[in-house]
Amino acid sequence: MKKNSYIKISIITIICIAGLIGIYAIFNYDGIDTREAKTEIRITTSELFENFNNEKETSFDQYIEKALEIKGTLYQITYRDQKYSLLLRGDQIDQLVLCEMQVDQAPIIESLKIGDEVKVKGILKGFLMDAILLNCIVIEEVNE
């Protein structure tokens, strides 16, 4: 009888601890790790805006909050709030891909030069004049 009570108390205690760990994990989840996210589409900066500008902008709705790999020419590097952003350019003169990078990307970014061809992976948040991606990582640098 006493043994059964101990078993019940132990099971309830384990369930409570697991529940608390689960709740803590939910409230402290820091979001998508771009490295782990499945790439939904691989595209160049030029192709991206060509499609977007040809009345196909709604076709990108399906990629919002999804991981994209985008290749383009490095136009500008900015730094704010301990985060770098890479601005990539294609054939369009007034449209860029803005990629706010993950903090751990700093050493890679510091080795990049304006004009480099780079491929980044990031989470698409949407479009204003430019395409906006957050949590980006550099996955390939092609010096030409």
Next chain:
Amino acid sequence: MNKLLLLFFAIYGIGFVNAQDQYITRQGEITFFSYTSVENIQATNNQVLSILYPSSKKVGVQILMRAFTFEKSLMYEHFNESYIESDLYPKATFEGDIVDFDPNQKGPQTRIINGEFTLRGITKPVEVKVTIINTDGVYSINGTLEVSIKDYEIKVPPILSPNIAKNIQVSFKFQYVPNDNQK
């Protein structure tokens, strides 16, 4: 020419469609704060688009709601899915006239911008006090405003009501460059 840029021109008329008179920031910063006794929430968006037209004293702003970053992912989900409904209303916009703005005055000048702020498809007139700084012909605009969640019909479930302030404090910082630099 980008469609959004054309939209700005359409809104403001053709009188100031002069590339040399356009100043742009693609990475303006907006931070909002919700202070309550239960919880403080802060989010920042560093990808805000704004175009300034000094000679016509007009400014336009576009904000992608999903580009706000929060301390916790759960806050981000609540913000986009429950409060803002970003799938339906992905952008917020502001269009305004800067009262008594002197584009040639060097250094800081404190001015009022009268405009309209659209959030969740609801447009309300707003008056914003800003500091505009002209440093050798390059402009920056900083300021703050208060946004009432009631005005924009942001529905907070009763259980979370104590966690969300009725009035959200918003601060912004835009540093513009001449738009022809982008070409």
